[in-house]
Amino acid sequence: MNLRKISYPFIIIFTMLITGCFNNNSSNKPEVSNNIIQENITANKLIAKKYDKPVTIEVVLGYSDSINPKTPSEVTPETATLIKLLKKDLNIEIKYKWIVSNDQYNAKFAAELAVGNLPDIVKVTPTQFQYLYEQGKLADLTETYKKYSNETINNITNYDGNIIKTGIRDGKLLGLPNVQYSGQQLGQIYYRMDILAKVGIKKLPSTIEEFENICDKLMNTDWDNDGIIGEPIIAAGKDYENQLAGFVPFFMAYSTTTKGWYENKKGILEYGGVDKNLIKPIRKLNEWYTKGYIHSDFAALDSYTNMNNSDLIKGIINGDYPIVCGSWWIPNYPLNYSVNKNPNAQWVIGPTLSEDGNLPEIFVPRYLIDTFTVVSKDCKNPEAIFKIMDYTANYESKIDSPVYQKNMTEKEREEYNSYVQNWLPWEVYMPTSIIDNYNAINKVITKDLKEIPKEYVQKNTEFWKAWNSYNEYINNPLNASGWGMYFSRVSTNGGVANMKNLYEKASVNYDEAYVCTDTMTKKEKSLKKYQNFIFLRMIMGEIPLDFFNEYIHEWNIRGGNDIKNELNIWYNKNNIDLDVLK
Numbered sequence: 131m132n133l134r135k136i137s138y139p140f141i142i143i144f145t146m147l148i149t150g151c152f153n154n155n156s157s158n159k160p161e162v163s164n165n166i167i168q169e170n171i172t173a174n175k176l177i178a179k180k181y182d183k184p185v186t187i188e189v190v191l192g193y194s195d196s197i198n199p200k201t202p203s204e205v206t207p208e209t210a211t212l213i214k215l216l217k218k219d220l221n222i223e224i225k226y227k228w229i230v231s232n233d234q235y236n237a238k239f240a241a242e243l244a245v246g247n248l249p250d251i252v253k254v255t256p257t258q259f260q261y262l263y264e265q266g267k268l269a270d271l272t273e274t275y276k277k278y279s280n281e282t283i284n285n286i287t288n289y290d291g292n293i294i295k296t297g298i299r300d301g302k303l304l305g306l307p308n309v310q311y312s313g314q315q316l317g318q319i320y321y322r323m324d325i326l327a328k329v330g331i332k333k334l335p336s337t338i339e340e341f342e343n344i345c346d347k348l349m350n351t352d353w354d355n356d357g358i359i360g361e362p363i364i365a366a367g368k369d370y371e372n373q374l375a376g377f378v379p380f381f382m383a384y385s386t387t388t389k390g391w392y393e394n395k396k397g398i399l400e401y402g403g404v405d406k407n408l409i410k411p412i413r414k415l416n417e418w419y420t421k422g423y424i425h426s427d428f429a430a431l432d433s434y435t436n437m438n439n440s441d442l443i444k445g446i447i448n449g450d451y452p453i454v455c456g457s458w459w460i461p462n463y464p465l466n467y468s469v470n471k472n473p474n475a476q477w478v479i480g481p482t483l484s485e486d487g488n489l490p491e492i493f494v495p496r497y498l499i500d501t502f503t504v505v506s507k508d509c510k511n512p513e514a515i516f517k518i519m520d521y522t523a524n525y526e527s528k529i530d531s532p533v534y535q536k537n538m539t540e541k542e543r544e545e546y547n548s549y550v551q552n553w554l555p556w557e558v559y560m561p562t563s564i565i566d567n568y569n570a571i572n573k574v575i576t577k578d579l580k581e582i583p584k585e586y587v588q589k590n591t592e593f594w595k596a597w598n599s600y601n602e603y604i605n606n607p608l609n610a611s612g613w614g615m616y617f618s619r620v621s622t623n624g625g626v627a628n629m630k631n632l633y634e635k636a637s638v639n640y641d642e643a644y645v646c647t648d649t650m651t652k653k654e655k656s657l658k659k660y661q662n663f664i665f666l667r668m669i670m671g672e673i674p675l676d677f678f679n680e681y682i683h684e685w686n687i688r689g690g691n692d693i694k695n696e697l698n699i700w701y702n703k704n705n706i707d708l709d710v711l712k
Contacts, residue, residue: 192235466614
C-alpha cells in the first residue's frame with residue numbers, strides 16, 4: 131500500500147484546522163474553534179472594507195465577445211458592471227493596461243514579459259508561474275492571505291486545506307491556484323438510445339467486447355436511413371485527450387492514461403504516456419479505425435473550433451454519430467444542440483468500460499490546476515486581489531438568485547446584462563461547486579420541495595444556474611437548453627452524477643506533479659507533440675504497432691528521462707511546510 135497516498139486525509143484535516151478552511155461538501159467537519167470563527171469574522175470585515183483613497187490595479191485582457199448575447203453593444207471591458215461597482219463600493223479602479231484579441235494574447239503577453247512588464251494582477255499558466263517565480267517578479271502573498279482569507283477565498287483557492295501549497299515556493303505563497311475538481315478529468319460515453327433501439331440494442335455495454343458487439347451491429351445496419359451501411363459511429367477528433375470527442379474512456383478501460391506522473395510500486399514517479407500497457411488501447415483503437423468505427427479523417431477534425439466551422443461538432447449536432455465520448459459537461463454543449471435539432475434524440479450515459487466489466491483503475495491529477503492568479507511584486511496593494519475576488523463571488527451569487535431576478539429594477543437588469551465574466555483576469559470558481567450543487571439540489575428534489583430552503587443554498591457562482599435549470603427542465607422537459615444544464619449538473623443519471631460515482635468508487639492513482647522543472651519548460655511541449663504524432667499514426671495504421679518500444683526509447687532520450695529525474699528529486703524533497711499560512 132502507498133503510504134504517501136493514505137497520509138493525505140490527516141494532512142488535510144490538520145491544515146484545515148490551522149488555516150480555518152472548511153469544505154462545504156464535507157459531512158464530517160472538524161470542530162470549529164472560537165479563534166477560527168473570530169479570524170473569519172475579522173477577515174470578512176477587512177475584505178469588504180472600502181479603501182479611503184482610490185487604489186488603481188492594472189490588468190491585461192485577451193478579448194472575446196461577451197458570452198451573454200444580451201450585453202449592450204456599447205459596453206466595453208472598461209465600462210462593464212463589475213468595473214463600475216468595484217470603484218463605487220471598494221474604491222478600486224481597474225485599469226486595462228492593454229487589450230488584444232484572444233488569438234494574439236499569448237504572443238503579446240510573452241513580449242511584455244520579455245521586457246519586464248507585468249500587470250498588477252494576471253492569470254498565468256503553471257509554466258509561466260514557474261518562470262515568474264524564478265525571475266523574482268511575484269509578490270509574496272503569505273501574510274496577506276492569512277489576514278484576508280475568509281470562507282469564500284478558501285473555497286476558491288484552498289477548498290481541501292491542502293491545494294494552496296501548489297502556489298508556495300521557498301516557503302512563500304506566490305500564486306493562487308485556479309483549481310477544478312479532480313474527477314472532472316474523467317471521460318464518459320454518451321449513446322443515442324433512440325438510434326440504438328432501432329437496431330434492437332437495449333442493454334448498454336460494460337466491457338470492451340460488449341462495446342464492439344454494439345458497434346458491429348450498428349456498422350451492419352442503415353441506422354440513419356440514408357441508404358448507406360458502414361458509416362463511422364464514434365465521434366472523434368485529432369485531440370485524443372480531448373474532453374469532447376476524445377478517446378479518454380477507451381484508455382481508461384484498460385487502466386491506462388496518456389498523461390501525468392504517477393507513483394509506481396517503488397515510489398518513483400513515472401510518466402503515464404510511456405506506460406507499456408498503452409499498447410492495448412492503441413491496438414484496439416487501430417482495430418476500430420480499420421473496421422470503420424472512426425472517421426477515416428478524424429486526425430484532421432477539431433472539436434474545439436467554433437461549431438459553425440467544425441465539421442465534427444456539426445456532425446454531432448446533425449446526428450451523424452450515435453456514440454460520443456466526453457466529459458460530464460457535454461450535454462450542455464453540444465448535445466443540447468443535438469436535442470434542439472432533433473427532439474427525439476435520447477442521450478444517455480453508459481457504464482464505464484473495462485476488459486472484465488469491473489471498474490478500472492483511474493488516473494487523475496491530485497491537483498487539477500488550469501492557471502494561477504498572481505500579483506506583481508511592484509503592486510502597491512496586493513491585498514486588493516482578495517477583496518476583488520470576494521466581491522466578484524458575492525455579486526455573481528446574488529444576481530442569479532430567483533428572488534433577485536424576479537425583483538430586478540430596470541437599472542439592475544442593465545447592470546446584470548453588462549456584467550461580463552469572461553473579461554475578468556481573476557477566478558472565482560469554487561472547485562467543489564458542481565458536487566455541492568448536485569448534492570444540495572437532489573436533497574431538495576427528494577423532499578419534493580418547490581422552493582429551496584436557505585440551508586441548502588450553496589454560496590458559489592453556479593448554484594442558481596443549476597437550480598434554475600432543474601425548474602426549467604421540470605416545467606418544460608422538451609426545452610433543449612434546460613435539458614442540457616439539468617442532465618449535465620443535476621440528473622441522478624447525468625454527467626456530474628456519473629463522474630462523481632466513478633471517482634468515489636474506483637481505485638484512484640494520482641498525478642502528483644504540479645511543478646515545471648527546467649527540462650519540462652524547455653522540452654515538454656515538443657515531447658507531447660512527438661507523442662501525439664506517434665499515437666495518432668499508430669491508431670491510423672501509418673506506423674506499425676511494434677514501434678511502441680522504440681517510441682518509449684526515443685521519448686526518453688529526447689528529454690523525458692531528464693524530466694523524470696528532475697521530478698523525482700523534487701518529489702522526494704516535497705515537504706512544503708504549510709505552517710507558513712498559519
